Amino acid sequence: MSASDNIALVRRLYESQAAPAVLEEVIDPDIVWDITPGFPGGGVYKGFESVGRDFFGPLLERFDTFYPVGEEYYADEDGHVFVLGHYHCETKRSDRADARFVHIWTARDGRLVKLRQAADSLVVDRVLNG
Numbered sequence: 001m002s003a004s005d006n007i008a009l010v011r012r013l014y015e016s017q018a019a020p021a022v023l024e025e026v027i028d029p030d031i032v033w034d035i036t037p038g039f040p041g042g043g044v045y046k047g048f049e050s051v052g053r054d055f056f057g058p059l060l061e062r063f064d065t066f067y068p069v070g071e072e073y074y075a076d077e078d079g080h081v082f083v084l085g086h087y088h089c090e091t092k093r094s095d096r097a098d099a100r101f102v103h104i105w106t107a108r109d110g111r112l113v114k115l116r117q118a119a120d121s122l123v124v125d126r127v128l129n130g
Contacts, residue, residue, distance in 0.1 A: 003075035006107040010081040013112070014070035024048075028111040038121040040128065062128060065090040068101065081105040087119065089127060097127035 001009075009026055016022035033045040033055060041059050045051045060066060065088065072084040083103040090096045099120040106114035 001079075001107065001110060003077055003081075005110075006079060006081045006105075007073045007075050009107055009110065009112065010083060010105050011070060011073060014068055014083070014085070017067040026112055027051075028108070028113045031112060032114045034114070034116045036118050036121060038125075039117070039119050040121075040124060042121075063089050063091055064094075068103070069098075070103075079107045081107060087124070089124065091127055095127050097123050099123035099127075 013022055013026050027048050029048050030046070031048055031051060033051045035042045035045070035055065037043070040062065041055045043055075045055050067089075068083075068085055068087055070083045070085040074082040081104075083105070084101075085103070086098040086100050088096075088098055100123075101117060101119040104116040105112050
């Protein structure tokens with residue numbers, strides 16, 4: 001796939017607000033999901049099932065709303081897509097925040113096989129813990 005095809009793949013994920021049906025279509029079952037230490041649930045998850053259960057499960061229990069908003073997309077010819085954006089989140093207490101992120105995706109054969117995330121963990125921590 002070309003760099004523009006890979007951007008379209010990643011953009012579709014963000015524009016769906018990470019809708020489960022879209023996640024299942026674009027995320028490879030064996031994805032490697034690398035989340036910045038210090039971010040809630042930070043660590044490396046292997047496999048889509050683990051990402052849903054072990055990362056998103058505990059994370060979404062703490063929020064009423066949590067989704068990524070892609071703002072800028074860049075790609076190279078090696079299957080990497082770089083996204084600058086922010087997480088929009090609202091806690092169970094109705095506290096709201098937008099936390100900046102950089103996502104580096106690796107695409108292969110029309111699926112996303114790796115995510116490496118760096119995010120403003122301090123903003124997320126403050127909205128969760130005051």
